[in-house]
Amino acid sequence: MPYDVAAVRAHFPALREGAAHFDGPGGSQTPDVVAEAVARTLTSAVANRGAVTPAERRADRIVHDARSAMGDLLGVVPEGVVFGRSATELTFMVARTLAQGWGPGDEVVVTRLDHDANVRPWVIAAEHAGAAVTLADFEPLTGELPGVDIAHVVSERTRLVAVTGASNLIGTRPDLCGLAEIAHAVGAQLYVDGVHSTAHVFTDVEASGADFWVCSPYKFLGPHLGVLGARPETLEALRPEKLKPATDTVPERFELGTLPYELLAGTTAAVDFLAGLAPSDSGASRRERLASSYAALEEHEDELLAWLEPRIRALPGVRVYSNARRRTPTLLFTSDRLPPQAIRAALAEVGVNAPAGNFYAWETSHHLGLGAEGGVRVGLAPYTDQSDVERLVAGLTDVLG
The missing domain is CATH 3.40.640.10 (Type I PLP-dependent aspartate aminotransferase-like (Major domain))
Known part of the structure; x- marks a missing residue:
């Protein structure tokens, strides 16, 4: 059974505010069952x-x-x-x-x-x-x-x-x-x-x-x-x-x-909640259900990343620093047209939350030649859907294209 992102999103009251969230690496949104x-x-x-x-x-x-x-x-x-x-x-x-x-x-x-x-x-x-x-x-x-x-x-x-x-x-x-x-x-x-x-x-x-x-x-x-x-x-x-x-x-x-x-x-x-992200056998242990859920989650995030990443890389003047063979659905990029914080602010104006900075990865950012300024970071989460990534690409195209 495919990953039901709509059912997952229904548990996140914060999404009703309308923003597309790519700020999960700094802290995810909270499902209702956790708040309860x-x-x-x-x-x-x-x-x-x-x-x-x-x-x-x-x-x-x-x-x-x-x-x-x-x-x-x-x-x-x-x-x-x-x-x-x-x-x-x-x-x-x-x-x-x-x-x-x-x-x-x-x-x-x-x-x-x-x-x-x-x-x-x-x-x-x-x-x-x-x-x-x-x-x-x-x-x-x-x-x-x-x-x-x-x-x-x-x-x-x-x-x-x-x-x-x-x-x-x-x-x-x-x-x-x-x-x-x-x-x-x-x-x-x-x-x-x-x-x-x-x-x-x-x-x-x-x-x-x-x-x-x-x-x-x-x-x-x-x-x-x-x-x-x-x-x-x-x-x-x-x-x-x-x-x-x-x-x-x-x-x-x-x-x-x-x-x-x-x-x-x-x-x-x-x-x-994580253990329930994907269907599993009724007699499965929580550890077994977590394994099934993470497998479904990785497939969902990989599919979104496969759609999103080439479109970000194709934007004029953009450089992506997330290039490892094995990595999480996390992209760091910069543009030769606008500084990271300006891109962040422009995206926020259209309801897309993609933060910028070095995110306390001080040595990493400096080793990449980005110094304290860092770059724009895009992170996918269990509640990210296709409309979110399309909004991000549209916003970046307007800002940088």
Whole structure:
């Protein structure tokens, strides 16, 4: 059965405002079931987690449900799911914690393909520990991150390799399995920023070889918070800073303060919504339904991208920087006729939301020669339809053609 984008769009109240949204990489629109789950939790009796009162039990159930949902989404056990305020905050926490065991002579590898949230936390942690940092390049013309380049910069002193699951700026999807083999061969761990990838690609943390995988539900139809997935035994080896009376149990030892129950309820609803994007067998598990849904979603987004991309590339004076063989449905481009922010503003005038900038992919943008200005970024989402991409092309044709 084909992907029913009309049925999907019916769940997004924000679309009734009339804009065509290509700003999903910065944060997706929210389906009604997610908003209802958040509101229902806020208007129900909740308390600190416990087993005595109904309010305590409700809070405890919400947390367990969210861990189970994110475990299904990422392919990890619920005991390996950590919640935090954002992916950036979680990465800073893991970096500080891991750096407790680093010292002079140790090395960390980061890449120019990454969002700064998977670069700066490691640079800062390494500096505090006296460890060295190597910044691995990607090929600017193709957008590829060759594994051989990573292999040349790791050594027996490398403690960690940090890499993106997919570039939030140009969409490149590196070979994570290959990079994991390179990192593990020298005894290093692999930390993957899956914030952009998780919204578009079926995730299997174990199969990817990642030791840590961080993501943000608000990129895949959920509320604003961060999630870290790892093996429980990997988390057991870490001793994060925490309050003295706080539990030492994994994964709770990494969660500072009371969790935002309403956001966790919304996260569970978002995962369930994703699991229902495509028909599946009635007896299928949520993990199996997610696999089917992501397969349908990728096919839908690929079809739209196949129609859209050549038309953008054909516009006079336009240069597209998203050229990797494997990538998400994300296009970054510039024009020799107008600066990125002027294009953004002109599109907004006709109800097309396509933001411009470097989107915190600081190293990526500079390595492409775009500096802090960056380019115009077009991102597809589960609710994007053919009329949206036609409106985008029409708007760009009027502005640049």
